Amino acid sequence: MLNLVANNSMVTEHEAAPDRITSGPRGPKPRRTLSRRNIVVYGTLIVVALYYLLPLYVMIMTSLKGMPEIRVGNIFAPPVEITFEPWVKAWAQACTGLNCDGLSRGFWNSVRITVPSVIISIAIASINGYALANWRFKGADLFFTILIVGAFIPYQVMIYPIVIVLREMGVYGTLTGLIIVHTIFGMPILTLLFRNYFAGLPEELFKAARVDGAGFWTIYLKIMLPMSLPIFVVAMILQVTGIWNDFLFGVVFTRPEYYPMTVQLNNIVNSVQGVKEYNVNMAATLLTGLVPLTIYFISGRLFVRGIAAGAVKG
Amino acid sequence: MTSVSVRDLSLNFGAVTVLDKLNLDINHGEFLVLLGSSGCGKSTLLNCIAGLLDVSEGQIFIKDRNVTWEEPKDRGIGMVFQSYALYPQMSVEKNLSFGLQVARVPQAEIDKRVARAAEILQIQPLLRRKPAELSGGQRQRVAIGRALVRDVDVFLFDEPLSNLDAKLRSELRVEIKRLHQSLKNTMIYVTHDQIEALTLADRIAVMKGGVIQQLADPMTIYNAPENLFVAGFIGSPSMNFFRGEVAARDGRSFVQAGGVAFDVTAYPARTRLQPGQKVVLGLRPEHVKVDEAGAGDAAHQAVVDIEEPMGADNLLWLTLAGQSMSVRIAGQRRYKPGTAVRLSFDMGVASIFDAASENRL
Ligand SMILES: Nc1ncnc2c1ncn2[C@@H]1O[C@H](COP(=O)(O)OP(=O)(O)OP(=O)(O)O)[C@@H](O)[C@H]1O
Ligand SMILES: [Mg+2]
Numbered sequence: 001m002l003n004l005v006a007n008n009s010m011v012t013e014h015e016a017a018p019d020r021i022t023s024g025p026r027g028p029k030p031r032r033t034l035s036r037r038n039i040v041v042y043g044t045l046i047v048v049a050l051y052y053l054l055p056l057y058v059m060i061m062t063s064l065k066g067m068p069e070i071r072v073g074n075i076f077a078p079p080v081e082i083t084f085e086p087w088v089k090a091w092a093q094a095c096t097g098l099n100c101d102g103l104s105r106g107f108w109n110s111v112r113i114t115v116p117s118v119i120i121s122i123a124i125a126s127i128n129g130y131a132l133a134n135w136r137f138k139g140a141d142l143f144f145t146i147l148i149v150g151a152f153i154p155y156q157v158m159i160y161p162i163v164i165v166l167r168e169m170g171v172y173g174t175l176t177g178l179i180i181v182h183t184i185f186g187m188p189i190l191t192l193l194f195r196n197y198f199a200g201l202p203e204e205l206f207k208a209a210r211v212d213g214a215g216f217w218t219i220y221l222k223i224m225l226p227m228s229l230p231i232f233v234v235a236m237i238l239q240v241t242g243i244w245n246d247f248l249f250g251v252v253f254t255r256p257e258y259y260p261m262t263v264q265l266n267n268i269v270n271s272v273q274g275v276k277e278y279n280v281n282m283a284a285t286l287l288t289g290l291v292p293l294t295i296y297f298i299s300g301r302l303f304v305r306g307i308a309a310g311a312v313k314g
Numbered sequence: 315m316t317s318v319s320v321r322d323l324s325l326n327f328g329a330v331t332v333l334d335k336l337n338l339d340i341n342h343g344e345f346l347v348l349l350g351s352s353g354c355g356k357s358t359l360l361n362c363i364a365g366l367l368d369v370s371e372g373q374i375f376i377k378d379r380n381v382t383w384e385e386p387k388d389r390g391i392g393m394v395f396q397s398y399a400l401y402p403q404m405s406v407e408k409n410l411s412f413g414l415q416v417a418r419v420p421q422a423e424i425d426k427r428v429a430r431a432a433e434i435l436q437i438q439p440l441l442r443r444k445p446a447e448l449s450g451g452q453r454q455r456v457a458i459g460r461a462l463v464r465d466v467d468v469f470l471f472d473e474p475l476s477n478l479d480a481k482l483r484s485e486l487r488v489e490i491k492r493l494h495q496s497l498k499n500t501m502i503y504v505t506h507d508q509i510e511a512l513t514l515a516d517r518i519a520v521m522k523g524g525v526i527q528q529l530a531d532p533m534t535i536y537n538a539p540e541n542l543f544v545a546g547f548i549g550s551p552s553m554n555f556f557r558g559e560v561a562a563r564d565g566r567s568f569v570q571a572g573g574v575a576f577d578v579t580a581y582p583a584r585t586r587l588q589p590g591q592k593v594v595l596g597l598r599p600e601h602v603k604v605d606e607a608g609a610g611d612a613a614h615q616a617v618v619d620i621e622e623p624m625g626a627d628n629l630l631w632l633t634l635a636g637q638s639m640s641v642r643i644a645g646q647r648r649y650k651p652g653t654a655v656r657l658s659f660d661m662g663v664a665s666i667f668d669a670a671s672e673n674r675l
Contacts, residue, residue: 202397202399204395204396204397204399205399205401207361207364207366207393207395207399208393208395208399208400208401208460209401209412210365210366210385210386210387211364211366211386211387211391211392211393211413212387212412212413212416212460212464213385213386213387213413213416213417214412214413214416218416222412223401226403227402227403
């Protein structure tokens, strides 16, 4: 009898154990895809995305229509008959006052301005930032203060003095002059960016390299550069978009045959002769915006990572 | 023969003086530990010896050569950092050979030295890996290897083990000691871990506020601390201190501290203790004997407050005449809180300090 009772209790215990395991929550917590929180979040995101995408949509649609269709139709309607004529015209035939060879000339001017400016300014600024962060040379603090102040002076007050300086140097109106200007104006913010990034790298790494006998350039090239890809991408994006989109310096410091794409775009869109060709204007604008847009698409992820890693740290 | 010699070294950061006229001579093949609390200038001193900081005043000699103005690479030192400081984009092998490549050592020689360091530190299987793919202990071994391949006379360690967990720390501690015994280099080792200091060092320099308080072998530091700071800094739990006054009775000397009189006739004082002198008596927890209460004289009756069994030994916190103190006894001897016990003291290993100057008497 006693035996039986003991047996019984054992059996119930045995059964209770697996029961406890199967009945309770187990494994990943289930999530409903259509929860209220998700609807709010995705709803907001979709609305915001539409808000920004709508103008782009209108531009693309318009640029693919012929003029008769534009005059008739509503701007949101997709083209009845797709034509690439406006794009070709914008690139190769659109008139800007004197000549009628389209945006292509401006495009190549912009490339010839942007590529050297970006490379030179990033090279100099990264070396500056590295020197400021790691080699505390005499007058480093003063130098840094001047740079910071430089970042806050409005461009406009410096235009006239710079025109004079460039004229004296004999490069006023040339691409070289404009490249110099872009390099100088990029310097404060880029140096700040690089200095903060390098200052955030562990100091002991720099010390270890010095004990290993590496000098200024070896440490920069072999140790710092390979660790700094994200911040170089950030700097490149800032500079490419900044310089590509620049209008003011392009107008002021170059002659018409060297006008960058943005200035030429303005001249096409604002040209007063003849009828306004909306489709050509839209195509020209899209063409001009294509370069920064491509850069964003390719390196957006790296950009965000770099900003998070370097730019916010003091 | 001195290996490293620091003469009247001063260092200021702007208006802040971190090191002030510091002198230190380290013998060839010696393992010297710089021990001190955070911010006392240990790393600063090490960086000065390495040449990573410009000194404000004074001289540094390595192997009897004045290196005060030399670059770090020309001083014949290798350095190991707390954060390992491995070059993240280079493989372990590249990390080890980087310094040699910079110095344009022939490739055959580089291979030989890297292989030797890898063998000594047992990191051959890791040579192809990047630092991110290593554990903390392996990283630290690579960092030591980087100093090893430089074939230098002086090794500088800046808290190399403090980023590791307790078990690894004690393992690598033994490895570093073994390394020193086989290489016989001079090693200067910064730590704020007193166990590391006591176990590794030939001599310990205890620092406070940029000043070396005592420079001696570990046993002397532990048993005969030069001043109150060293006495309190070394040892865990800390030495028990009793503030009191010297008194003489019947040809015997006493330290009268509150309600207790300690018989210090057996204390090997450097100068005679003057009656009326204000002193601090220091007793290490393991230098106190605990007996059952009742027997013998009633002078040193104490009550157990808290018992902390630690396995090998047992730590008692007692109240002796209103003052709290700790006593270390064998692990199997247990006392319940509230038990009354009788204490006796071994004055031959006690320490007595002047209350005003805080120096050993
Ligand atoms: N670059 C600097 N500028 C100003 N003060 C500094 C600088 N570096 C260190 N100090 C100061 O010098 C003192 C000693 O610093 P040090 O790094 O040598 O301390 P430590 O003994 O190594 O401490 P820890 O055990 O925390 O590493 C500290 O008070 C610190 O604030
Ligand atoms: Mg330190």
